[in-house]
Amino acid sequence: MDRAPLEIATPTIYDVAALAGVSIATVSRVLNTRGHARPETRDRVLDAAAELQFVPNGAARQLSSRVKQVLALVFVRPPAKEPGDENDDLAEVETDLLFTDSVIRGAEAAAQQHGYSLLLRGVHAGDVATTTSLTGKSDGLIVLDQVLPSHRVASLAARTPMVLLAGSGRSRSARTVRVDNRGGMEAIAEHLIGTHCLHRLAFMAGIDSSPDSYTRAEAFRSAVEHLGASFEEQDAWWSADWTAAGAADAMRRRIEAGPPLPEGIACANDQMAVGVTHALREAGLRVPADVAVTGFDNIPLARYLRPPLTTVRQPAQQLGAVAVDTLVAMTERSAPPPRNVVLPTHLVVRSSCGCRTNGRGSGSADPRYEQ
Amino acid sequence: MDRAPLEIATPTIYDVAALAGVSIATVSRVLNTRGHARPETRDRVLDAAAELQFVPNGAARQLSSRVKQVLALVFVRPPAKEPGDENDDLAEVETDLLFTDSVIRGAEAAAQQHGYSLLLRGVHAGDVATTTSLTGKSDGLIVLDQVLPSHRVASLAARTPMVLLAGSGRSRSARTVRVDNRGGMEAIAEHLIGTHCLHRLAFMAGIDSSPDSYTRAEAFRSAVEHLGASFEEQDAWWSADWTAAGAADAMRRRIEAGPPLPEGIACANDQMAVGVTHALREAGLRVPADVAVTGFDNIPLARYLRPPLTTVRQPAQQLGAVAVDTLVAMTERSAPPPRNVVLPTHLVVRSSCGCRTNGRGSGSADPRYEQ
DNA sequence: TTGTAAGCGTTATCAA
DNA sequence: TTGATAACGCTTACAA
Numbered sequence: 001m002d003r004a005p006l007e008i009a010t011p012t013i014y015d016v017a018a019l020a021g022v023s024i025a026t027v028s029r030v031l032n033t034r035g036h037a038r039p040e041t042r043d044r045v046l047d048a049a050a051e052l053q054f055v056p057n058g059a060a061r062q063l064s065s066r067v068k069q070v071l072a073l074v075f076v077r078p079p080a081k082e083p084g085d086e087n088d089d090l091a092e093v094e095t096d097l098l099f100t101d102s103v104i105r106g107a108e109a110a111a112q113q114h115g116y117s118l119l120l121r122g123v124h125a126g127d128v129a130t131t132t133s134l135t136g137k138s139d140g141l142i143v144l145d146q147v148l149p150s151h152r153v154a155s156l157a158a159r160t161p162m163v164l165l166a167g168s169g170r171s172r173s174a175r176t177v178r179v180d181n182r183g184g185m186e187a188i189a190e191h192l193i194g195t196h197c198l199h200r201l202a203f204m205a206g207i208d209s210s211p212d213s214y215t216r217a218e219a220f221r222s223a224v225e226h227l228g229a230s231f232e233e234q235d236a237w238w239s240a241d242w243t244a245a246g247a248a249d250a251m252r253r254r255i256e257a258g259p260p261l262p263e264g265i266a267c268a269n270d271q272m273a274v275g276v277t278h279a280l281r282e283a284g285l286r287v288p289a290d291v292a293v294t295g296f297d298n299i300p301l302a303r304y305l306r307p308p309l310t311t312v313r314q315p316a317q318q319l320g321a322v323a324v325d326t327l328v329a330m331t332e333r334s335a336p337p338p339r340n341v342v343l344p345t346h347l348v349v350r351s352s353c354g355c356r357t358n359g360r361g362s363g364s365a366d367p368r369y370e371q
Numbered sequence: 372m373d374r375a376p377l378e379i380a381t382p383t384i385y386d387v388a389a390l391a392g393v394s395i396a397t398v399s400r401v402l403n404t405r406g407h408a409r410p411e412t413r414d415r416v417l418d419a420a421a422e423l424q425f426v427p428n429g430a431a432r433q434l435s436s437r438v439k440q441v442l443a444l445v446f447v448r449p450p451a452k453e454p455g456d457e458n459d460d461l462a463e464v465e466t467d468l469l470f471t472d473s474v475i476r477g478a479e480a481a482a483q484q485h486g487y488s489l490l491l492r493g494v495h496a497g498d499v500a501t502t503t504s505l506t507g508k509s510d511g512l513i514v515l516d517q518v519l520p521s522h523r524v525a526s527l528a529a530r531t532p533m534v535l536l537a538g539s540g541r542s543r544s545a546r547t548v549r550v551d552n553r554g555g556m557e558a559i560a561e562h563l564i565g566t567h568c569l570h571r572l573a574f575m576a577g578i579d580s581s582p583d584s585y586t587r588a589e590a591f592r593s594a595v596e597h598l599g600a601s602f603e604e605q606d607a608w609w610s611a612d613w614t615a616a617g618a619a620d621a622m623r624r625r626i627e628a629g630p631p632l633p634e635g636i637a638c639a640n641d642q643m644a645v646g647v648t649h650a651l652r653e654a655g656l657r658v659p660a661d662v663a664v665t666g667f668d669n670i671p672l673a674r675y676l677r678p679p680l681t682t683v684r685q686p687a688q689q690l691g692a693v694a695v696d697t698l699v700a701m702t703e704r705s706a707p708p709p710r711n712v713v714l715p716t717h718l719v720v721r722s723s724c725g726c727r728t729n730g731r732g733s734g735s736a737d738p739r740y741e742q
Numbered sequence: 743t744t745g746t747a748a749g750c751g752t753t754a755t756c757a758a
Numbered sequence: 759t760t761g762a763t764a765a766c767g768c769t770t771a772c773a774a
Contacts, residue, residue, distance in 0.1 A: 012766095012768085013767065022745085023744065023745045024745090024768080024769095025746080025747095025769085025770080026744060026745075029743095029744090029769095034770090035743080036743070037743070037744080038743060038744090041743080053530060055506045056504075056767080058430075058433075058508035058509075060434050060750090060766070060767035062429075062430035062433075062768090063428070063430040063750045063767080063769095064767075064769045064770080065750085065768080065769055065770090068430060070490070098472075101469075101472040101475075104472075104491070105472070108491050108492070108493055112448075117443075117490050117505070117508065118490070118491040118492075119441070119488050119489070119490050119491075120479050120491050121479070121483065122480065122483060132426055134488070136426045136427050136428050136429035137430075137441070137488065159424060159426075160381075244671065271672070275675065278675050300614075301642070301645060301672060304615055304645045304648075305677075383751055383752085384752065385751080393760075393761085394762075395752085395753095396753085396754080396760070397761075399752070399753060399754085400753095400754095400759095400760090406759080406760095408760080409759065412759080412760085427751080428751050428752070430750080430752085431750070431752035432752050432753075433752085433766090434750090434752070434766045434767065434768085435751075435752040435754080435765075435766055436752075436766085
């Protein structure tokens with residue numbers, strides 16, 4: 001308590017050894033509980049380390065042990081906006097990346113369970129240099145969709161453990177983890193057509209360079225046609241982004257173009273479903289009475305929207321977690337990692353498709369109701 | 372093209388030097404563009420590095436240069452749920468952490484601009500050990516609210532550059548970055564009382580161990596009383612968490628407890644405002660006609676809710692960015708970092724408070740309308 | 743059980 | 759302009 005605090009800027013293992021009167025090897029062994037030490041020396045070392053508040057230098061440890069205990073996650077950051085209208089744009093960007101956030105969260109949680117930390121890096125699409133440099137700082141790479149062109153993926157994957165996330169799943173060179181987009185959209189199509197007998201359908205897509213968006217659009221279109229409903233070219237709108245605002249704008253334009261409007265609109269994510277609903281309502285149209293609307297993702301607020309949103313649940317956090325598990329398996333060679341993983345999606349039926357929900361009562365907020 | 376690819380597991384600077392016929396010192400100089408090299412040797416080195424796809428080992432570089440170019444961000448992860456009802460719980464957890472996600476995003480973006488990566492680590496509240504160990508892997512620490520008890524903060528801050536985020540702002544030992552919670556809640560109180568002449572008000576708080584929640588509750592209560600409206604003990608509900616579901620439950624319980632209900636309910640975040648609105652509507656009450664509801668955060672979907680949510684915008688991304696800027700200033704001693712930063716909040720008036728919004732037309736989706 | 747010493751792959755300081 | 763060579767702080771044989 002009244003002891004003068006030792007003033008060593010940042011103590012090394014040598015300082016601890018000196019204070020405890022042992023060699024650095026002993027300190028290392030004690031601190032890593034490797035080998036056996038006499039209880040007495042053990043205590044001396046521990047005391048010394050505590051007194052100096054010793055924290056091992058990560059770089060040195062990594063260099064020596066050849067293991068970094070770090071996994072890097074690379075994602076695409078939308079290009080920076082002009083300064084000025086900053087705040088509003090930030091809000092939109094935020095919407096845009098909700099999915100990435102969930103993946104990050106899941107990955108971080110899984111990494112932690114394996115004893116790893118997550119190194120985060122947003123890059124511009126195609127930025128090979130920074131992606132590559134992360135290789136030197138981590139034991140393995142998780143690369144989100146759209147970060148690298150496929151030939152780059154191949155050459156990187158040859159040199160370092162790497163998992164490709166949420167892409168088309170077509171890479172031959174890297175392990176891949178993704179979600180069953182196709183199954184989800186087929187379920188939506190079946191529901192709209194089979195249950196609600198809708199015939200004229202449309203799709204609101206996200207950024208058109210995204211395989212996720214493309215796959216969902218394609219799956220929906222082919223399911224719709226296969227089920228005998230129509231899907232006219234005019235009604236395959238492509239919004240500029242994944243946001244509610246972008247979708248609302250696209251919907252307004254479509255409304256101005258004049259009737260006949262489709263009877264049902266499937267959106268590539270939940271935020272866009274919100275935007276579409278908003279625009280329809282502005283124009284005096286009712287959802288779902290006049291037009292049915294569905295989403296994709298099942299964001300937490302989906303069940304509280306009006307009307308509660310029918311959507312597809314995709315396990316975004318699990319996506320990140322599985323990627324980490326795979327990467328750890330590759331790095332530690334503990335178990336043979338699966339080559340390609342496809343996680344299931346589930347239709348979540350609420351009211352925006354036209355299904356009746358007991359608007360009062362606790363029904364609509366009860367997960368059991370939603371299957 | 373038809374050259375046999377060199378097979379070196381992971382090439383070092385020695386391999387590059389050998390291939391280029393120079394010393395490792397020269398390789399290092401060329402690659403870091405330090406000092407001058409003859410163009411000819413320069414090219415030889417660059418070619419060799421390219422051919423081997425050389426990527427410097429981060430650990431070695433860090434150890435030698437004493438700079439890691441890594442900033443760590445520590446946040447509290449809610450305790451893990453029991454396996455079993457996994458999916459639904461994940462959805463809730465997700466809601467809960469939106470704020471943290473934004474901070475992370477802002478921090479990552481700022482870090483990147485300074486040339487740093489972000490090391491992410493979720494911990495359980497009070498987990499000193501892992502927090503400390505991050506010290507060894509990074510140049511500085513950003514510690515989110517609730518991670519460490521204050522005496523730990525002090526001792527850690529003495530040993531490593533560190534910024535405390537979104538806390539009470541009371542730490543004497545560490546730099547602090549937070550948001551003007553008080554100003555935001557005062558604006559809400561003034562609006563509800565001054566503009567809408569409401570007299571019986573209530574507050575829906577988040578987790579009660581959170582300084583953010585506490586500060587908002589306190590600020591609202593004192594503003595309300597100062598303005599001559601009433602704030603009765605019975606109506607200071609505390610929901611178990613920050614989620615829509617938790618708030619809906621709390622609201623249902625309050626409704627069951629019987630009238631008189633408050634005329635206005637201020638919530639500590641937007642998600643809870645959604646839950647409160649949902650529960651009120653279940654009970655046949657109209658928002659805002661019967662009860663006004665407000666939020667805090669201004670999440671992207673807020674303007675698309677029904678009714679569009681009156682709330683307080685807080686610059687979550689900027690919070691993370693400022694923390695990083697401060698940390699970098701501390702680490703590089705480039706500029707004197709500010710000791711305590713308080714970022715402004717802004718009232719965003721929409722309709723859930725009782726203000727009229729043109730429900731049709733583009734007004735409600737137009738940011739300019741909202742001040 | 744403990745200590746000595748050889749790496750780990752860089753950067754950086756000297757000489758040459 | 760280049761090349762030896764000494765750190766950097768740790769882990770880990772190998773000896774004692």
